[in-house]
Amino acid sequence: MSSETLTRPRAEAPRVGGPGAKPRLRGQIASQAFLIIASVLWILPILFALYVAVRPYSDTRKYGYVSMPHHLTFQNFRDAWSQSDMAHFFWNSVLITVPAVVIVLALASGVAFVLVRVNVKVNVALLILFTAGNLLPQQVIITPLYRIYLKIPLPHFLADSGLMYNSIFGLIVVNVSFQLGFCVFVLSNYMRSIPGEMYEAALVDGAGLWTRFWRLTVPLCRPALAALATLLTTWIYNDFFWAITLMSSGDKRPVTSALANLQGQFVSNQNLIAAAAMIAAIPTLVVYLCLQRQFIAGLSLGSSKG
């Protein structure tokens, strides 16, 4: 990118045309090299864990983790799955994540709609209330929350502990309450961009408030809802703190926090831990790979307005 580049031959068509666009071969090579090195460094720990996971325990015990492969096997994945009851913990994650995501999106779109489309006098204050709540560190609210959870009884069809504490229902509630802020913020920004004329037209047609919300606003917000659903799924699935503080070390925990227990259980067989970790990572990776574009759009949805 120095003056030397002026004398370099034009190698590739520059992205931006025009007289100011100089061929920047050296810059491009340097960028490529930097990105390749960074990408390799970034993927290395994951690949290494994967490598540990596909090698038999006897091999790594004999030669160490960092050694040539003698055998490769999927047995660790099978063993991790069967010996640690991972199916059960996965099911817990599903039971928490799916309802939580659906409820957050439903509630948040309602709030955002009211704040943006109905002239509630205090709407900015309410928006700030919701948004700020999501930015608090979780540890700031955990003390009373833990106490509240120990105090609130639940009927037995909701929780066999009979309490909010140590119940899947309680974990859904806390995730919903905490994530509401972010979704209200994003959705209200999105809804504000829907032209007011559409609502005028709906009003003329005699649509009530509920119709304007459910039949008009929610369908128009589908892209934002899809992006948020992706984000929320990964966040709630990956939650660790609520699960370890609001659940006693029991079999109700979701898979991410259950892994911490597995670590103790398999302490002598690191290959099994690696395999279990890889299995636990699969859902978010699948979500990411399938919805990558939407996911990134979702992030920009939340941030571009900020």
Added chain:
Amino acid sequence: MSATSQGRTPAAVSDKPEDSTSPARRRRRRLRTMTVRDRIVVAVLLGIPLLLDLAFVWFPAIGTVLLSFTKWNGVGSLHEKTCQPNMPSILNNGCWYGVQNYHQAATIYPEFWPAVRHNLLWLAVFVVIATPLGMLFAVLLDRGLRGTRVYQSLLFLPVMLSLALIGIIWEFVYSQNYGLINTVIGRNGNSNAIDWLGNPHLNLWAVLLEATWRQAGYVMILYLAGLKAVDPTLREAAMMDGANPWQTFWRVIFPVMKPINIVIMVVTVIESLRAFDLVYITNKGINGLELLSVLVTSNIVGETQRVGFGSALGVVLLVISLVPITIFLYQAFRREDTP
């Protein structure tokens, strides 16, 4: 707030085109005359989430502040009596303690200042290393080089993994006897092995490397989203005026990215204050890895149960985090303050 934002809200105008003329007022009046059914809908749509947010976020937040002035072990009831000095804890339980918890934290609690230092160090590493690195990734990716999508996917991959999982994955890299690093540098014998995660002088740096590994990808994606929103004609105009890429970025692109820069700043501070999962999964957050978040947790959940004291630590965390939260809210909502 509104006075400062009056003059500079061109974006708000385009957001609300209906604000400019009288039909808007007419429409608003019509909205105000809601039917009973509409009122019920508003009450339900707003009421339930508001109740949840107040009950499970804001009430606990206020509760933490109140509890921080008490001495309580979590058993028995709270009362209004002031704590008696020199009385056994059991008899004093649940009393009003004033600022004693804060005083104790700052003076005699051995883990407090190390935890504050570690939090500051965490923040410093995020500000000095992770954020610029993420921005660099984003700027390079934004240039549309070959393979951009692959690089982007790989660099962003860690953000999709839970921090707990990241802790587990990196243990194979750091493991004392068989880990990747020690083997590569030839220190995997039992005598000269480096205990990356156990040595209190090293482990914070080791964990910070894991945190940076993830945070850089996070910053990258936020910044990339911001860069995509920059008007391309700005860049072309700068090029036309003879600016080189370096000048174009710092004089043109970076200033117009102010909103995203603030978001990243806020995310950086909040993520460094929230840090918990990595150190907890690595060694429960002790032995050189103390953080404020860990101290709060260990005081209120588990065996010790010093609820008042743990709450005081939580309030310290709250006060620090209110700074970036306020900045973010000011930035995000000043436009909407105009009538």
